[in-house]
Amino acid sequence: xxxxxxxxxxxxxxxxxxxxxxxxxxxxxxxxxxxxxxxxxxxxxxxxxxxxxxxxxxxxxxxxxxxxxxxxxxxxxxxxxxxxxxxxxxxxxxxxxxxxxxxxxxxxxxxx
Amino acid sequence: xxxxxxxxxxxxxxxxxxxxxxxxxxxxxxxxxxxxxxxxxxxxxxxxxxxxxxxxxxxxxxxxxxxxxxxxxxxxxxxxxxxxxxxxxxxxxxxxxxxxxxxxxxxxxxxxxxxxxxxxxxxxxxxxxxxxxxxxxxxxxxxxxxxxxxxxxxxxxxxxxxxxxxxxxxxxxxxxxxxxxxxxxxxxxxxxxxxxxxxxxxxxxxxxxxxxxxxxxxxxxxxxxxxxxxxxxxxxxxxxxxxxxxxxxxxxxxxxxxxxxxxxxxxxxxxxxxxxxxxxxxxxxxxxxxxxxxxxxxxxxxxxxxxxxxxxxxxxxxxxxxxxxxxxxxxxxxxxxxxxxxxxxxxxxxxxxxxxxxxxxxxxxxxxxxxxxxxxxxxxxxxxxxxxxxxxxxxxxxxxxxxxxxxxxxxxxxxxxxxxxxxxxxxxxxxxxxxxxxxxxxxxxxxxxxxxxxxxxxxxxxxxxxxxxxxxxxxxxxxxxxxxxxxxxx
Numbered sequence: 001x002x003x004x005x006x007x008x009x010x011x012x013x014x015x016x017x018x019x020x021x022x023x024x025x026x027x028x029x030x031x032x033x034x035x036x037x038x039x040x041x042x043x044x045x046x047x048x049x050x051x052x053x054x055x056x057x058x059x060x061x062x063x064x065x066x067x068x069x070x071x072x073x074x075x076x077x078x079x080x081x082x083x084x085x086x087x088x089x090x091x092x093x094x095x096x097x098x099x100x101x102x103x104x105x106x107x108x109x110x111x112x
Numbered sequence: 113x114x115x116x117x118x119x120x121x122x123x124x125x126x127x128x129x130x131x132x133x134x135x136x137x138x139x140x141x142x143x144x145x146x147x148x149x150x151x152x153x154x155x156x157x158x159x160x161x162x163x164x165x166x167x168x169x170x171x172x173x174x175x176x177x178x179x180x181x182x183x184x185x186x187x188x189x190x191x192x193x194x195x196x197x198x199x200x201x202x203x204x205x206x207x208x209x210x211x212x213x214x215x216x217x218x219x220x221x222x223x224x225x226x227x228x229x230x231x232x233x234x235x236x237x238x239x240x241x242x243x244x245x246x247x248x249x250x251x252x253x254x255x256x257x258x259x260x261x262x263x264x265x266x267x268x269x270x271x272x273x274x275x276x277x278x279x280x281x282x283x284x285x286x287x288x289x290x291x292x293x294x295x296x297x298x299x300x301x302x303x304x305x306x307x308x309x310x311x312x313x314x315x316x317x318x319x320x321x322x323x324x325x326x327x328x329x330x331x332x333x334x335x336x337x338x339x340x341x342x343x344x345x346x347x348x349x350x351x352x353x354x355x356x357x358x359x360x361x362x363x364x365x366x367x368x369x370x371x372x373x374x375x376x377x378x379x380x381x382x383x384x385x386x387x388x389x390x391x392x393x394x395x396x397x398x399x400x401x402x403x404x405x406x407x408x409x410x411x412x413x414x415x416x417x418x419x420x421x422x423x424x425x426x427x428x429x430x431x432x433x434x435x436x437x438x439x440x441x442x443x444x445x446x447x448x449x450x451x452x453x454x455x456x457x458x459x460x461x462x463x464x465x466x467x468x469x470x471x472x473x474x475x476x477x478x479x480x481x482x483x484x485x486x487x488x489x490x491x492x493x494x495x496x497x498x499x500x501x502x503x504x505x506x507x508x509x510x511x512x513x514x515x516x517x518x519x520x521x522x523x524x525x526x527x528x529x530x531x532x533x534x535x536x537x538x539x540x541x542x543x544x545x546x547x548x549x550x551x552x553x554x555x556x557x558x559x560x561x562x563x564x565x566x567x568x569x570x571x572x573x574x575x576x577x578x579x580x581x582x583x584x585x586x587x588x589x590x591x592x593x594x595x596x597x598x599x600x601x602x
Contacts, residue, residue, distance in 0.1 A: 030525070033521055033551070034551055035551075037549070037551050078126075082125075082126075085154075086123075086525075088120070089121050089122060089123040092122060092179055092183060093138070095179075096123070096187045098187075099183055099184060100186075100187040100190040101191070103191075
């Protein structure tokens with residue numbers, strides 16, 4: 001069985017079970033943000049092994065919900081990559097900003 | 113796998129383009145990689161012998177041993193990119209009246225009739241504005257007169273200029289004045305005053321008569337084109353062409369006609385234009401169905417207009433599109449380019465502030481329009497409140513804190529982040545809150561499309577087009593002899 005599993009529900013919604021070893025909470029939320037204008041997304045649970053996300057149509061004229069879930073999964077890969085890059089570089093990013101604005105450290109003193 | 117890494121990452125963002133991937137970093141450097149190369153890059157499979165390896169290392173995307181040097185280099189670049197923040201508020205827009213002799217369909221302030229004198233700023237309020245303005249720590253002060261039509265209250269314009277000049281003996285700032293006027297009521301006395309005081313004129317011209325007259329209308333309901341051209345020519349003859357610039361506003365009538373508009377600008381002696389899209393405020397909302405258009409339609413016209421202008425430059429006419437110049441400078445140079453409407457944090461309040469005729473102070477022009485409808489979200493206070501209360505108050509703090517693209521949803525990992533900015537006022541007006549929702553945000557959609565187009569221009573450009581782009585950035589003429597030689601050699 002796929003570690004990521006898609007279930008088609010009778011009411012037309014789709015349940016997407018994601019393996020949280022592959023996708024972090026941040027990656028899932030970042031991806032969800034990019035799709036909430038296209039369909040309803042309910043992040044029902046994020047547990048030790050799996051996350052359950054329910055997709056349903058906003059109205060009958062909406063695009064095919066299955067296609068949206070596929071696009072969601074594609075986007076999720078890039079979002080997880082961004083999370084990974086950020087995890088690797090976040091300390092350096094903080095150091096760059098600290099170094100860039102170091103001349104402002106005593107700004108409150110100089111204002112007095 | 114980890115101990116086999118050939119390099120380590122420095123912070124970067126990426127964006128999928130058509131068939132390739134753009135990577136950008138905090139210093140503003142960028143590289144467009146094929147998707148295949150990007151896959152190798154993120155899997156640590158670029159070899160030191162690959163030519164792209166040296167590019168990525170030189171541009172601070174990767175490092176080998178210690179990150180200390182790249183951190184210092186990126187910090188210097190980042191500090192330079194953000195150096196527009198150093199001076200605080202330099203642009204001070206003073207609304208000396210909201211009376212106007214025109215009734216334009218997209219007016220964002222809903223002006224009053226030209227005889228409604230109760231909407232004029234008084235000399236007392238004007239004095240308080242100037243006193244307040246000189247509290248800014250900025251060594252540069254630009255006072256921009258707006259309206260309505262500011263020349264309908266010329267007495268107060270004169271007063272502010274003379275009083276500011278007098279005050280400046282004490283403060284010694286670099287002081288500049290701009291009058292934003294439709295030029296349809298300008299007289300000799302006003303122009304002579306402008307000449308003596310070295311004042312710049314910014315006027316509005318939407319293009320040839322048939323385009324301009326559709327939206328810019330005199331009080332008597334006739335198009336204003338004839339009056340504006342008469343005023344423009346008079347102003348050019350007294351002040352010189354270099355003291356006068358014009359702004360165009362794109363409406364449905366101008367879509368697809370940008371080349372005609374450019375031709376009109378050139379024939380009137382202008383050497384630049386700003387293809388400006390419609391702001392969704394004031395009268396523009398009322399006439400939305402007649403004058404509005406989709407973001408895609410604007411972008412399509414913009415690209416057509418930009419291509420036309422670049423071709424003109426290649427044929428020897430130096431003419432600039434200002435928004436492209438701003439973005440090209442951001443993309444291709446390490447320098448800071450503060451621009452109130454597109455910077456992070458926003459320029460609202462900390463880059464520019466607006467003083468309404470009644471002494472109320474707003475972080476942005478659009479704020480006073482909202483206030484007229486009863487929404488005081490962007491009202492900093494009144495000139496009587498004093499500098500620290502106004503410029504250190506909650507309104508300016510909240511607006512600025514909501515406008516750092518580095519931590520806004522979706523902007524925070526956007527590869528255009530270092531070149532782009534936020535507009536919390538527009539987010540509030542169009543989407544109901546200062547942060548906005550990016551996937552349906554038209555401001556985001558427009559800037560993403562324009563930046564993509566400019567990147568494509570840079571990426572695919574022949575040397576001569578790059579020469580044109582650099583001539584805009586540096587403000588120098590391109591050498592047409594070299595251009596024609598290059599063309600002949602091809």
